[in-house]
Amino acid sequence: MSALGASPRIAFFGLLGSGNLGNHGSFDAMLAYVRSRHPEAGISCICAGPEEIERQYGIPSVAITWFQEHGPGRSRIETVIRKTFGKVADLGRMPRLVRKYDIIIVPGMGVLETTMEVRPWGWPYALFLMVLCARLAGVRTALVNVGANAARERSLRLLYTWTARLASYRSYRDEYSRDAMRAMGLDTSRDPRQDKVYPDLAFALPKPPVPEADESAPRTVRTVGLGVMAYRGTNADRDRSEDIYATYTAKIVEFARWLVDEGYRIRLVTGDPSDQTVVDAVYDDLRKSRPDLVDERFFNEPAETLGGLLEQLAGVDLVVASRYHNVVSALMLSKPTISISYGTKSDSLMEDMRLAEFRQPIQGLDVDRLIDQFRALESRAASVVPAMRARNAEYVAALEAQYDVLSAALFGAGQAPRVASTERGE
Template identity: 40%
Template sequence: MSAGQEPVRTKRVGLFGKLGAGNYGNDGSLEALLAHLRSHHPSVPVDCMAAGPTVVEERYGIPAVDLSWDRGGPRSGFRLLDRGLTALRVGMGLAIDAWRIACWTRQHSVAIVPGMGTFESTMQVRPWQTPWSLFALAMSARAFGTSLAVVSVGASNPPDPLTRILLGRALRLASHRSFRDEQSRAAASEMGVDTSHDVVLPDLAFALSTPPRSGRASGIVGVGVIAWYGAESERAGAGAINVRYRAALQDFLGRVVDSGRSVRLLVGDDIDVPVAMDMRDAVLAERPWLAADAIVFDPVSTLGEYMSQVVDLDAVVASRFHNVLCALMCGVPTIAVGYGDKHRMLMKRFGVSRFSHEIRSLDVDDLERSLDGLLAEGDRLSPQLLDLAAEQRQALVDRLSTVDDLISSARSRTMRPVAT
């Protein structure tokens, strides 16, 4: 640059979160918001700080850098030594990630957390993982004048005080907050966030296109399988929780195929795949007379592929939030075997609260009766579900203008190479 020449300045938007790491719902949220940005802000450069940067770059065509420095390491086999090395690695990771996140954030006019259950504690997440990353992002945004938007996020009030402090502080520092349901907004308020001006925005996945449903009976029920070990507060009993869940779902699978119906196993995250394969093999091994295609499992990678699998099923029974949501969006009669308030809120929004079950106290007899009732009502429910999904999609499109306003009003930043 010659003397006196002004640096090139432009607006740059960065997307931030556990993206590209195998969770189809998270990546679906990214896909939906990215499509909106390309449509409404085509001249604004977009990049990403993601848990799986290679996947993000290859699948969505935007530059991406790694969210976390710490990828774990080999174990020595000596318990005390391994604990010490883990503590050292985590401590170093906190400092290194804070610096890397700050370097990334200062390059952007706007940083966006696109949907997801980012502020929830329904799964096992340590304070120094996602909560710390979000806190570092929010502090960096405040320090460098970057506008931070958390868009249609899920939230819950975590029992762990440190996690609550980190998530609450990150939410308070955001320039824009919107939540995907009233329960999430209430949870943020419980964490000390003033949510009086915050809106409830339908989940970003509602912006995704859905394949047409034929309406013809297929004789196939979709059953979602999850690698379920309880929430962070249940970590001590995680093994027993997993054993109980798998035994109940395997029993249910057996009952469905014994009734003469076929099953398509469904997953919502790469970590669910081994669980689905184990359950399929176990049920078929107990019933050697069944054809191999009595239980079908074809893993997918995106919500679009998932919806193509479920759209013509007679019913879906699922646990992953976006497995439930996308089945409902496709007009498929759906049972939620949920693990948080978000499932109950979603089913209530679609008028099918009576088909909600709790994963921690799953009763197979009750679930079987619920499936029978759902199948009996399927023809009536499907048009209702499609109409409600269309309403939510339109509400999402209408209310995303608040994010557009934030991008339009954000100040330009000096162009710099994306940090690696």
């Protein structure tokens, strides 16, 4: 039994319910941890899409902000007014909300990142306000295996560092994230129990069984998992975001056409509803340029969960992906993988998997080089897979060790880490 009583009240806090599969994968892993280690706990969710979380998981859920709860106005001016009013209303709403819980967990995700466009008074402010109100109310908060990078904007740096300072527990999914928080002024050396580096939470998810071979398909046909995203750059790229998107999409279309011409089947995968525009661009091009091949070489069934995405990737031979959690999913299945990286987090993961040579920056994507990397990886697939499987086993052991630390920090459970040496970055 925990020190919090017979039935501690836990809330998961994050951009959940919005369709992002990576966020949901981290949530699934932490939800499984709580239900397994602390089945007595009452579970709720404070999230971006409460109706969707209640539909998928049956968990009582509420919106993060007043504006999310009440929705936009009928006109742009009315929407701006409602957003502004919502920021003021949240100053009273958030304290009342967090006092309902004993523990609030932020499960993984890139919650302290600026690798995509982010406004200071959106998610960063909401996260800071939650942690501040929880601290004042005596509610324990945990940032578990989160991603971070050094923000350029002073407002974001302040919000992120104070969020981390006020949290009861924090850990990171890679050394780069911890170093980024240090660079922004966070002291990560005071408490030996936290500021550790552990693998991404998704590596704790159960792996799906390998599907049986499709007897109708020729034995020589190989399937490539092609992960795409509607990438428009970071805060620094707002003036040219549409050009960035158009350039990236055109190169993905070109590579997909090459795969079809070389005899491969394409399993197109995504990670967010916004990615559908890139899927449509690939399909439209193949339908026009390769009408006789598109139906037998192109497959796309959007997954609703990261578990569903894992099931899709279990049936492919190689993966080329852009979204971070598409890359994570492929690597945890020990699939030979090429990363089209939009952030250091993907590069760090590929390096840790000893696949550093099979990556490219998304804004400098070179299709000819990608084809060369693809051919090289395919020829070496048999040799890289065993090393990937060994690394995956280490990741799972590290996450299990962290669960002991987390239980002690949040629930007061008298548990010590079983394998301290599995912590990373030490």
